[in-house]
Amino acid sequence: MRIVVLAGGIGGARFLTGVRATGAEVTAIVNVGDDVTLHGLRICPDLDSVMYTLGGGADAGRGWGRAGESWVVKEELAAYGAEPAWFGLGDKDVATHLVRTRMLDAGYPLSAVTEALCARWQPGIRLLPATDDRMETHVVVGDPDRAIHFQEWWIRYRAKLPARRFVFVGAEGAKPAPGVLDALAEADVVLVAPSNPVVSIAPILAVAPLREALVSGPGKVVGVSPIIGGAPVRGMADRCLRAVDVPCTAAGVGGLYGARSAGGILDGWLVDPTDAGTAVDGVRVATCPLLMSDETATVAMVRAALELA
Numbered sequence: 001m002r003i004v005v006l007a008g009g010i011g012g013a014r015f016l017t018g019v020r021a022t023g024a025e026v027t028a029i030v031n032v033g034d035d036v037t038l039h040g041l042r043i044c045p046d047l048d049s050v051m052y053t054l055g056g057g058a059d060a061g062r063g064w065g066r067a068g069e070s071w072v073v074k075e076e077l078a079a080y081g082a083e084p085a086w087f088g089l090g091d092k093d094v095a096t097h098l099v100r101t102r103m104l105d106a107g108y109p110l111s112a113v114t115e116a117l118c119a120r121w122q123p124g125i126r127l128l129p130a131t132d133d134r135m136e137t138h139v140v141v142g143d144p145d146r147a148i149h150f151q152e153w154w155i156r157y158r159a160k161l162p163a164r165r166f167v168f169v170g171a172e173g174a175k176p177a178p179g180v181l182d183a184l185a186e187a188d189v190v191l192v193a194p195s196n197p198v199v200s201i202a203p204i205l206a207v208a209p210l211r212e213a214l215v216s217g218p219g220k221v222v223g224v225s226p227i228i229g230g231a232p233v234r235g236m237a238d239r240c241l242r243a244v245d246v247p248c249t250a251a252g253v254g255g256l257y258g259a260r261s262a263g264g265i266l267d268g269w270l271v272d273p274t275d276a277g278t279a280v281d282g283v284r285v286a287t288c289p290l291l292m293s294d295e296t297a298t299v300a301m302v303r304a305a306l307e308l309a
């Protein structure tokens, strides 16, 4: 079976461990809207979260970055007063960004760079950026309007600056990375990971030809809710949903994605038993415990999503 998964960082990575365990041929299409250049380094947080997690190198407690990390480079940069100081740049992580930046500077597209990095990490799935084109999520805040990079809003301001809207800079005209359209055209099932709908999944769908291929593809599309009982399981998705006027509920996010038969993307929507009774027009809803507490629980979620498909 061929499964394509749309994924952000931490929620996407955890979910993908369960998808990989099914033994299917898995392609993950990963958000690049979080990508940022800091201290001259190109950083791809969501791709790296997925790569490190599936490659067994992630810090499980923190959820992002490398296990056994040290922070000498970050401290030394701070000693120079080099801004920004708010980004968590671990020493081991820096090596990844150095290799990536050097390859990008040499002219390799991000998809090729990702493949090269994965030669070390052997994630057991195919990892594709949504696009090789430069695309970044910016957040319009304040009065008068000013736009800041998503990472600054998320990490520096802990998503507490009221967001007026999110802009996916570069999405217009962005082309899906090589392999993305083929994967969608050949998918038996497409799963939307329980990732942040506003800043992880929406920027993937903002690549117009990718969204079209998803909607017109042969595989059933099933989403998994990142919201349980009216709250994100972790993170600050509630603040993102507020900015786009969507209720922070399983029904709200299901409605945001919408039915494939009505211009949206979903055929099925998987919610937690806490949210039994959730209805989304034109979408078949099923329930399954959605806490990814360990791989067994995550695999059960994936099986329920595949059954729904």
Ligand code: GDP
Binding pocket: 007, 008, 009, 010, 011, 012, 013, 046, 049, 194, 195, 196, 197, 199, 200, 224, 225, 226, 227, 228, 231, 232, 233, 234, 235, 236, 237, 290, 291, 292, 293
């Ligand atoms: P990020 O890019 O690192 O922020 O990660 P994602 O966008 O992939 O995932 C963040 C989302 O994952 C948050 O909205 C969480 O609610 C959701 N999430 C995290 N852990 C779980 C879990 O165990 N179950 C479910 N259903 N959602 C989760």
Ligand code: CA
Binding pocket: 008, 009, 010, 031, 034, 045, 046, 199, 200
């Ligand atoms: Ca992210």
